[in-house]
Amino acid sequence: MDKLFKAGKCQDIPLGEGRKYLIHGEEIGVFNLGIEIVAISNRCPHAGGPLSDGIVTGHEVICPLHGRKVNLKSGCVANEKEKVKVYEVVLKDGEIYLKC
Amino acid sequence: MQKKSKQKLVVIGNGMAGIAAVENILALKGDLDITVFGAEPYVNYNRILLSDILSGKTHPEATYLNAREWYDKNGIRLFVDTKIMAIHPEVKTVQDDEGRMTPYDQLLIATGSHAFIPPIKGVEKRGVFPYRNMEDTERIIAYSKQCRRVAVIGGGLLGLEAGRALVQRGLNVTIFHLVDRLMELQLDDESGLILKKEIERLGMTVHLNHSAVEMIGEGSVEGVAFSNGKAYEADMVVISTGIRPNVELAKNAGIHTRRGIIVNDQMETSHSGIYAVGECVEHRGKTYGIVAPLYEQAKVAAHTILGKPSKTYEGSMVSATLKVAGIDLVSIGNYMGNGAGCESLVYSDRGISLYKKVVLQGNRVVGAILLGDIHDSGRFHQYIKNQTDVTLFRKTLLSGDADKKSAGPAILEDEDTICGCMGVNKKTIVEAIQEHEVTTRQGVGEKTKACTSCKSCGPLIDQILQEVLGGEYVPVTEKSGEFCPCFTLSRKELVDQIRSLKLKAVSEVLTRLGNGSGCAYCKPGLSYLLSEIWMERHREERNARFINDRVHANIQKDGTFSVVPRIYGGVTSPSELRRIADVAEKYHVPMVKITGGQRIDLLGVKKEELPLIWADLGMPSGHAYAKAIRTVKTCVGTEFCRFGVQDSTSLGIAMEKLFEGLYTPHKIKMAVSGCPRNCAESYVKDIGIVAIQTGWEIYVGGAAGMTVRKGDLLVAVKTDEEAFRAVTLFLQYYREEGYYLERTYDFVVRIGIEKIKQELLDPESARPAELMDHFKLAKEAVVDPWKTESEKPVHPYQFKELVADG
Numbered sequence: 001m002d003k004l005f006k007a008g009k010c011q012d013i014p015l016g017e018g019r020k021y022l023i024h025g026e027e028i029g030v031f032n033l034g035i036e037i038v039a040i041s042n043r044c045p046h047a048g049g050p051l052s053d054g055i056v057t058g059h060e061v062i063c064p065l066h067g068r069k070v071n072l073k074s075g076c077v078a079n080e081k082e083k084v085k086v087y088e089v090v091l092k093d094g095e096i097y098l099k100c
Numbered sequence: 101m102q103k104k105s106k107q108k109l110v111v112i113g114n115g116m117a118g119i120a121a122v123e124n125i126l127a128l129k130g131d132l133d134i135t136v137f138g139a140e141p142y143v144n145y146n147r148i149l150l151s152d153i154l155s156g157k158t159h160p161e162a163t164y165l166n167a168r169e170w171y172d173k174n175g176i177r178l179f180v181d182t183k184i185m186a187i188h189p190e191v192k193t194v195q196d197d198e199g200r201m202t203p204y205d206q207l208l209i210a211t212g213s214h215a216f217i218p219p220i221k222g223v224e225k226r227g228v229f230p231y232r233n234m235e236d237t238e239r240i241i242a243y244s245k246q247c248r249r250v251a252v253i254g255g256g257l258l259g260l261e262a263g264r265a266l267v268q269r270g271l272n273v274t275i276f277h278l279v280d281r282l283m284e285l286q287l288d289d290e291s292g293l294i295l296k297k298e299i300e301r302l303g304m305t306v307h308l309n310h311s312a313v314e315m316i317g318e319g320s321v322e323g324v325a326f327s328n329g330k331a332y333e334a335d336m337v338v339i340s341t342g343i344r345p346n347v348e349l350a351k352n353a354g355i356h357t358r359r360g361i362i363v364n365d366q367m368e369t370s371h372s373g374i375y376a377v378g379e380c381v382e383h384r385g386k387t388y389g390i391v392a393p394l395y396e397q398a399k400v401a402a403h404t405i406l407g408k409p410s411k412t413y414e415g416s417m418v419s420a421t422l423k424v425a426g427i428d429l430v431s432i433g434n435y436m437g438n439g440a441g442c443e444s445l446v447y448s449d450r451g452i453s454l455y456k457k458v459v460l461q462g463n464r465v466v467g468a469i470l471l472g473d474i475h476d477s478g479r480f481h482q483y484i485k486n487q488t489d490v491t492l493f494r495k496t497l498l499s500g501d502a503d504k505k506s507a508g509p510a511i512l513e514d515e516d517t518i519c520g521c522m523g524v525n526k527k528t529i530v531e532a533i534q535e536h537e538v539t540t541r542q543g544v545g546e547k548t549k550a551c552t553s554c555k556s557c558g559p560l561i562d563q564i565l566q567e568v569l570g571g572e573y574v575p576v577t578e579k580s581g582e583f584c585p586c587f588t589l590s591r592k593e594l595v596d597q598i599r600s601l602k603l604k605a606v607s608e609v610l611t612r613l614g615n616g617s618g619c620a621y622c623k624p625g626l627s628y629l630l631s632e633i634w635m636e637r638h639r640e641e642r643n644a645r646f647i648n649d650r651v652h653a654n655i656q657k658d659g660t661f662s663v664v665p666r667i668y669g670g671v672t673s674p675s676e677l678r679r680i681a682d683v684a685e686k687y688h689v690p691m692v693k694i695t696g697g698q699r700i701d702l703l704g705v706k707k708e709e710l711p712l713i714w715a716d717l718g719m720p721s722g723h724a725y726a727k728a729i730r731t732v733k734t735c736v737g738t739e740f741c742r743f744g745v746q747d748s749t750s751l752g753i754a755m756e757k758l759f760e761g762l763y764t765p766h767k768i769k770m771a772v773s774g775c776p777r778n779c780a781e782s783y784v785k786d787i788g789i790v791a792i793q794t795g796w797e798i799y800v801g802g803a804a805g806m807t808v809r810k811g812d813l814l815v816a817v818k819t820d821e822e823a824f825r826a827v828t829l830f831l832q833y834y835r836e837e838g839y840y841l842e843r844t845y846d847f848v849v850r851i852g853i854e855k856i857k858q859e860l861l862d863p864e865s866a867r868p869a870e871l872m873d874h875f876k877l878a879k880e881a882v883v884d885p886w887k888t889e890s891e892k893p894v895h896p897y898q899f900k901e902l903v904a905d906g
Contacts, residue, residue, distance in 0.1 A: 007904040014895045016607075016643030017650075021902045028904075050659040053647040055624070058617040064647045064655050067620065078270065081248065098904060 002088075007096040010037060018052035018061060023100060028087060030096065031056060031072055037089050038072045039098050045082035106133040109405065110194055110204035112184045112349070114138025116147060117378025117394040118210030119166055120523060124402030126174055132405075134176045135202060137194070141181040142234055143168055148391060148521050150237050151258075151423055155265035160234060165549075187353035189371050206373050206405055209361060211346040213379040213389065218341050220253075222315035228337045231262050243336055244269055251324050251334035253312050255282040257420060259340035260299060264424040266338070267303045274332060275299065276310040276324070278341070286420045286431035290448055291455045291469050298427050298453050298471075307332075343389050345380040360387045365412040367401040377401045384415050392416060395523035417484055419520060421474075430477040433484055434459050434467035442466070447498050456498050463489045465497075478560035485516070518564070519550035519557045529561060533568045540565070584622035587614045591839065598633055606630065606644035624649070625840035628727065631763055632835055635874060636881030642894055648725035651899060652885045653710050655725075656703065661710060663702040664724035665717050666760065669734040669753035669772075670698025676719070683716045697731030697769060699724065708901050711890040720760065721886040727841075728763045729770070729831075732756040733781065737774030737791065744774035746791030751820055752780075755789075758824065759831060761882035765838035765847075768831070783810045786844040787827055792816065796823045800830055800856070801848030809845045812853040815861055829860045832871040835878075 005023050013019045013032040020042050021028045029042035029052035042051050049065035056062075060069050068077055075083040088099040109125070109132040111118045122134060138144075142164070149163040171178045183197040187209075193201045215230035217223055227247075229240050240262075244250065248271060252263045255277030263273045275282075281292030282299065296306050309328070315337060316323040325331040345360035356362045356370035360382030367375045367383075377397040379389055388394065393416035400413040422429035437444040437459040447456045454472035458465055458480065465483040470476060483490060490497055514527035532538055532547040541561050545552045551561050583591040594613060603609045606626045610618045618626070623644040630638040642650050653661035665680065680700055684692050690704035699722055705713060714721075723730060734752030737744040752772035759770075771780035772789040782788030784804035788811050790797045795818040802811030814830060817823050833856065838847045848856065859867045893899060 005904040008902055012897050012902065014642060014897075016641070019897060019900075019902055021904050023904045030902075047657065048659075050655075053650075053655065053659070055620045055646065056643060057619050057623065062620040065657060081246070 002099045004090065004097045004099055007098050009094050010091070010096060011094075012096075013037070016056050018054065018056065020050060020052040021098070023098065026100070028098060028100070029061075030089070030098070031061065033059070033072070037091060037096055039087035039089050040070070040072060040075055041085040041087075043084070044068050044070065045077055045080050045084060051084070106131060107205045108133045108135070108203060109206045109208065110134075110202055111136045111208045111210060112187075112194065113208075113210030113212055113378065113380075114140065114142075114144055114178065114180065115210060115212050115378065116144065116165070116391060116523075117212065117398055118208060119144040120395050120398035121208055121210065121377055121401045121405075122174075122176065124399050125406060128402060128406055128408070130402070130406040132206075134174075135204075136171070136176055136178050137182050137184050137196060137202075138178070138180045139183045140233060140235065143171070143178070143180070145234060146522070147233070148423070150231075150234065151261035151265045153234075153237050154231075154240060154262060155268040156241075157268075160238070184349060187349060187355075187374075189353055189355075189374065192373070204373075207375070208401060208405065209350055209355075209369070209374065209376040209380060210378045211349060211380045213343040213345050215339065216342045216344045217339055218253075218312070220312050220315060220339075222317070222321070223339070225315045225317055225321045226319055227317075227321035227335060228315050228339065231258060231338050231340045232343070240266075240336075240338060241269075244271060247336040248272055249274070249334050250336040250338060251276060251332060252338045252340065253324070254278075254340040254342070255306065255308070256285065256340060256342065257283060257422060259338075261423055262338050262340055263299070263304050264302060264426075268425075271336075272305075273303070274305040274307065274334070276307050276312060276326070276332075278309075278311050280308050282306065282308075283422070283431075286422075286429075286435060287469060287471075288436055288457065290446070291429075291457070291471050294448070294450055294453050294455050294471055295422075295427070295429065297450070299424075301453075302424070302426055343379065345382070345387055347380060350376065350380070358382055365400075365414060366404040366409050367397055367413060368404060375401050375405060383413065386415060388416060388418065390418065390420055390520075391523065392419060392517060392520040395517060417481075419477075419481065421477075421520070428470070428472060428474040430468070430470045430474045432468045432477065432480055434461075435469045437467065439466075445494075445498055458497055460490070460494075463491045465490060475559050478557065478563075518560050519548075521557075522549040522552065524548050524550035526564065529564055530568055533565060539569060584614075584619065584625065586610070586618050586622045589613060595629070595633065598630070604630065604634060604637075605639040606641050618644070621841075628763060628765065628840050632878075635877040640894070642898075651707060651710055652721055652889065653705065653707075653725050658704075660704045660706055662724070663705050663710065663713055663717075664695065664699050664722035665719035666722040666756075667699055667719075668756045669732055669749055671734070671749060671753060672700075679717060679719075683713055686716065687713055695724070695731075697724075698733050699731055706901075707899050711893065711899055714886040714890040719886075720884045723761070726763065727766050728761070729756070729759040729768050731769060732759075733769070733771040733785070735772075735774050735779040737772075741774055743777060744791070745793055746774055746796065748772040748774035748780065748789075748791055751789065751796075751823065754820075755824070755827065758828070758879075761884060762831070762835070762878060764831070764835055765840050766843045768834075768844070784808065785811065787811075787830065789823060789827070794818060796820075798823060798826050798830075801844045801853070803843065803845040807843075807845055812848055814853070814857065826860070828875055829868055829871050830856070832875040832878075833860060833867070836871070836874070 018031040027042035030039045044063040049063040054061040075086040090097040144166045145163045152158040186195045215232035311327040314325040323333045347357040350361045351357045361376040378394045403411040419432040457469040459467035468480040689702045732752040737748035770787045771782040771785040773780040773782045784802040788799040799811030803809045
């Protein structure tokens with residue numbers, strides 16, 4: 001059964017950037033796209049790069065290690081078979097909750 | 101109205117050769133009733149650009165040479181997706197796959213060729229593709245989306261192009277070639293060896309002497325087995341092992357064929373009223389698989405069909421250009437030097453992958469191979485075509501300085517083909533320049549399609565522009581225009597707009613002038629551009645910066661960071677070393693390493709600990725993570741060295757303090773050596789200073805990384821003050837004129853050292869005063885990010901790892 005984890009306030013994540021959260025040893029990258037907050041598994045399937053440190057353009061984040069493009073909505077990774085896990089985000093009173 | 105019915109011409113084949121013949125007929129004002137049958141479901145497209153479609157660089161529609169409207173406008177009936185099944189010469193009709201009979205008075209066969217598939221067991225498996233036409237290309241693209249490893253069978257021209265395109269799609273590509281050198285039909289042993297190295301540099305694996313015997317896998321291909329007993333895994337296989345002329349149709353009609361359909365010098369087959377052009381023909385025992393000959397054949401065929409048999413086709417000199425981005429390669433004519441009285445002039449430099457070979461027979465050039473530098477290909481083409489006697493300039497034939505003028509485009513005739521890919525002759529280009537007032541290669545390309553494919557004719561087009569325009573012609577470098585595909589503006593227009601609209605932040609520039617979102621290249625690029633234009637008084641947006649510039653440390657493969665404190669000139673002290681050692685122990689730094697730039701690197705630091713480490717170190721940022729002034733490496737100069745002639749250590753330290761904290765288009769490594777023995781390696785730095793008896797020599801644009809280059813001497817000066825001034829001017833000039841991510845070794849080559857000297861050192865030039873002003877303003881705004889952000893980060897959670905509550 002999925003559980004909701006409280007992950008701080010929206011303003012904890014600067015606009016257009018991502019931040020890494022640790023939830024039970026799991027690394028989750030949470031991104032502030034301005035109009036919404038999205039969350040994915042933080043490790044790039046290519047070589048384990050920390051996606052929360054990547055540059056965000058549109059709905060994609062570019063892995064800082066080797067430039068793989070990861071779609072923040074679908075979890076699809078260009079040129080990789082494996083997807084990254086996408087987490088559901090619930091916003092309540094400016095607080096971020098992650099469903100996992 | 102004239103009632104006389106027109107002569108009926110039927111063309112079998114809607115490809116480049118058949119349509120080229122039709123275009124020639126129209127140009128000669130031939131009044132024929134033309135019907136074209138094409139087996140493929142497309143209008144006439146440029147087959148040469150298939151590898152660009154495969155790589156994703158272009159899309160199918162962009163390769164269409166003749167749109168539907170062209171056929172309609174010229175009254176040509178076009179049947180696409182319609183295969184001709186039989187020719188009936190006795191009743192002068194052709195029969196298509198719907199059983200329809202179409203009568204002709206004259207028939208042109210231009211059926212092209214098909215991919216040759218060697219007898220390999222299991223080639224029918226899913227995931228095994230030939231590579232020859234649009235449909236193959238589209239199928240390969242669709243299938244490749246689920247693949248990682250692709251085996252390309254065949255290391256010829258097309259196989260290598262396919263391999264490169266698939267690398268660009270992110271696949272792991274291995275090329276398997278039957279014989280012991282790549283492109284054996286165009287290259288000799290030495291150039292084959294260099295090409296192999298270059299292909300490997302582009303990320304492909306090459307296996308020579310591999311003859312495929314079986315495609316392994318159940319249903320879908322999973323690997324390939326070879327006759328030497330080896331087998332390799334692959335989830336897709338592309339076969340490119342040559343072509344065979346399509347002769348069946350002609351052969352079944354009783355037309356004489358051998359390897360191809362046999363034609364005479366008028367392009368007539370053995371049957372009167374039936375002609376053939378393109379890859380399906382055999383002329384004087386030769387078949388051709390490249391584009392230039394078919395344009396020549398098409399021209400002759402058009403004359404013959406219209407009853408003007410004045411022109412004859414006497415065979416083509418074969419010239420092949422490898423269309424692989426990153427490798428320049430042309431092979432022309434008798435490249436092997438086989439034949440009586442042939443001599444080869446060869447220049448080979450494996451180190452920089454340069455190979456030039458010219459084959460002479462008597463005093464005439466008969467063949468050439470150019471690899472790594474193809475600027476001379478036009479010149480050699482002309483020597484061969486005009487049978488120029490090269491005795492007088494044989495000494496400089498390979499270097500090509502003395503005779504360049506004598507062989508300029510003026511000796512080309514109007515009819516001569518300039519762009520082999522698109523079949524554009526000199527006359528067409530000259531007319532485009534005169535009538536449309538174009539002044540650039542790109543302009544010529546837009547009007548004539550010349551130089552829009554492999555681009556090897558570019559230098560020749562520049563010469564024609566020069567010849568037609570005279571003094572009005574200004575050469576434009578290829579890269580100069582664009583900034584990033586996210587913008588329609590050129591770099592210069594972008595800078596002008598940013599200034600006039602006073603845009604201070606990346607997001608403003610992207611929304612006002614670009615596509616809104618930007619990309620991973622232009623966001624950091626714009627960040628730099630704005631900081632440079634507004635001299636560090638821009639509005640910083642950290643989301644546009646690469647992670648290194650957000651946290652002022654260099655990201656490592658495991659997501660940790662490295663910390664390099666600034667140690668001016670590489671000169672440290674016991675107390676500083678002790679502090680570094682204490683910090684390394686306190687934070688359990690996994691590795692402490694001396695860098696190539698004489699600094700100390702603390703590797704494996706967690707992001708959260710960066711501000712703490714900076715505070716404990718109490719040393720300025722070494723900027724090892726940034727596009728900025730990195731290090732000034734020094735030797736001990738006159739201080740201790742018995743050979744030193746100047747105090748290189750003091751000058752290096754002073755320079756590092758002066759330039760510290762300034763950002764640049766790409767990183768800047770500097771060095772100061774106390775004598776020409778050059779222990780600080782100044783010749784191979786972005787800016788290198790070498791002491792001589794009378795003062796200092798200043799070198800710029802050196803490199804010793806992926807590229808190795810000795811810097812160009814900017815100036816020799818007498819005093820330290822003059823050295824500071826010269827270096828400051830160069831640095832600021834690079835900051836203003838360099839493209840983002842352009843290292844000085846590219847920058848200096850692009851601008852030219854003579855131009856740089858003129859701008860910076862000419863007493864008449866106004867630039868130095870302006871550069872000095874800008875430098876001072878930028879320098880005033882410099883802050884040490886380690887100091888400011890260990891106390892007050894840009895964002896409170898800049899360095900924090902966040903933990904969620906359950």
